[in-house]
Amino acid sequence: MSDKYIARSTGIAARKLGEETIIIAAETSSVFTLNEQATVVWEAADGVTPLRTIVEGRVCQEFDVTPEAAYRDAEELVTKLRGTASWWFRTSPLLPPSSLPCRP
Amino acid sequence: MHCYVEQGGNGEFATDEVSRVLKELASAGTLFLSISGGEPLLRGDLFEVIAEARRLAFDVKLKTNGLLIGPEEARRIRSLHVHEVQVSVYSHRAEAHEGITGVGGSLERSLSAIRLMRSLGQRVILSYVAMRGTEGDHPGVKALASELGAVFRIDPAITPRLNGDDSNLELNVGRGELVKIVQNPDYVNSVEEYCAPPAPADAATLEGVSCSAGFAHCYIAPNGDVYPCVQFPLLCGSLRERTFAEIWGDSPRLKELRRARNRDLPVCHGCSHLSLCSRCPGLAYMEGDMRGPSAADCEKSYARTGIVPSGSPRLAEGKFRYWKEEGMCRG
Numbered sequence: 392m393s394d395k396y397i398a399r400s401t402g403i404a405a406r407k408l409g410e411e412t413i414i415i416a417a418e419t420s421s422v423f424t425l426n427e428q429a430t431v432v433w434e435a436a437d438g439v440t441p442l443r444t445i446v447e448g449r450v451c452q453e454f455d456v457t458p459e460a461a462y463r464d465a466e467e468l469v470t471k472l473r474g475t476a477s478w479w480f481r482t483s484p485l486l487p488p489s490s491l492p493c494r495p
Numbered sequence: 496m497h498c499y500v501e502q503g504g505n506g507e508f509a510t511d512e513v514s515r516v517l518k519e520l521a522s523a524g525t526l527f528l529s530i531s532g533g534e535p536l537l538r539g540d541l542f543e544v545i546a547e548a549r550r551l552a553f554d555v556k557l558k559t560n561g562l563l564i565g566p567e568e569a570r571r572i573r574s575l576h577v578h579e580v581q582v583s584v585y586s587h588r589a590e591a592h593e594g595i596t597g598v599g600g601s602l603e604r605s606l607s608a609i610r611l612m613r614s615l616g617q618r619v620i621l622s623y624v625a626m627r628g629t630e631g632d633h634p635g636v637k638a639l640a641s642e643l644g645a646v647f648r649i650d651p652a653i654t655p656r657l658n659g660d661d662s663n664l665e666l667n668v669g670r671g672e673l674v675k676i677v678q679n680p681d682y683v684n685s686v687e688e689y690c691a692p693p694a695p696a697d698a699a700t701l702e703g704v705s706c707s708a709g710f711a712h713c714y715i716a717p718n719g720d721v722y723p724c725v726q727f728p729l730l731c732g733s734l735r736e737r738t739f740a741e742i743w744g745d746s747p748r749l750k751e752l753r754r755a756r757n758r759d760l761p762v763c764h765g766c767s768h769l770s771l772c773s774r775c776p777g778l779a780y781m782e783g784d785m786r787g788p789s790a791a792d793c794e795k796s797y798a799r800t801g802i803v804p805s806g807s808p809r810l811a812e813g814k815f816r817y818w819k820e821e822g823m824c825r826g
């Protein structure tokens with residue numbers, strides 16, 4: 392199975408409030424609220440860390456969830472947000488990641 | 496001519512001060528940032544400010560007259576992912592628009608800026624301020640917005656200047672025109688819902704507030720003074736002296752504002768329009784009491800529903816402040 396890579400788009404606005412994150416895609420004026428688990432994936436989406444590594448190294452460490460279930464949830468999240476210009480989705484690492492919007 | 500914002504510099508923040516405040520706002524959880532004026536493009540560092548705001552992942556909106564937006568400025572706005580740019584257009588007729596702006600050729604320059612931004616895919620709001628002398632121009636401006644691919648919005652009210660000078664209220668359209676606007680689908684999505692008779696106030700209404708000023712948003716003046724809203728001249732602190740978190744969390748004036756629920760409003764809590772009224776505490780403050788009624792909203796409520804609010808004796812007597820025109824009042 393090939394690795395998948397995700398990176399936050401430079402076109403979005405986002406703010407972490409408590410454990411959740413609100414994101415707004417200016418292109419589509421879409422607004423989403425990410426729960427705790429999705430927030431972990433969002434924060435780790437640097438374009439160079441494979442999605443599976445994010446799930447196994449971060450999500451499964453912080454939440455009581457199996458790698459299979461967590462990966463399935465992460466893929467569903469990525470698919471939902473792909474259509475909103477919220478992040479990029481690639482099958483190869485994104486280099487360099489320095490142009491990504493940093494978090495406060 | 497009509498703008499409520501006072502003119503004058505009064506020690507504008509330097510770029511590094513703006514940058515510091517943006518970081519404080521982001522840390523406090525602020526997501527939405529509207530940059531307005533005066534005219535924001537008069538600041539030579541505007542794009543530096545926007546870039547920093549975007550780096551901090553703010554959702555940025557820009558209000559401008561568009562006169563200083565050429566191809567390069569349009570490109571930079573677009574590349575910085577500004578969510579939307581609002582440009583005021585007072586009339587589709589050049590002489591009428593320029594009679595208000597006082598700048599020859601300003602309509603064509605504003606439209607040119609909109610065209611440039613739209614050609615790059617930038618979302619643009621074309622804002623029409625209803626005023627005496629141009630009140631019949633709403634369909635023309637709407638057609639212009641449609642032709643340009645911009646979103647059309649109507650602002651029906653001229654409000655007093657922040658220094659208390661209310662001579663600009665004479666520019667408000669008449670009551671008959673106001674009724675046409677607030678009952679127009681171009682102004683609200685659902686006219687039927689917006690103009691329905693008010694429901695009796697329930698417990699949730701009495702515990703609620705009519706405006707999020709000081710609760711969910713605030714205004715920061717160019718010199719760092721913090722107010723609950725751009726239309727609410729209640730100084731709550733200076734960002735030159737305290738951090739945003741300190742002002743937002745500790746200001747006695749903000750705390751006082753937040754304490755006032757609808758049930759605490761001495762006049763309005765008994766008004767039959769309480770459940771639908773958009774009472775502006777800032778305008779009420781300028782009329783003498785932030786917990787009092789704001790005449791503009793009493794009058795707008797009447798225009799919406801055609802029903803004279805029982806809590807507004809002035810309206811029952813036909814005493815209108817904002818939209819003066821004879822022949823409509825039932826009282």
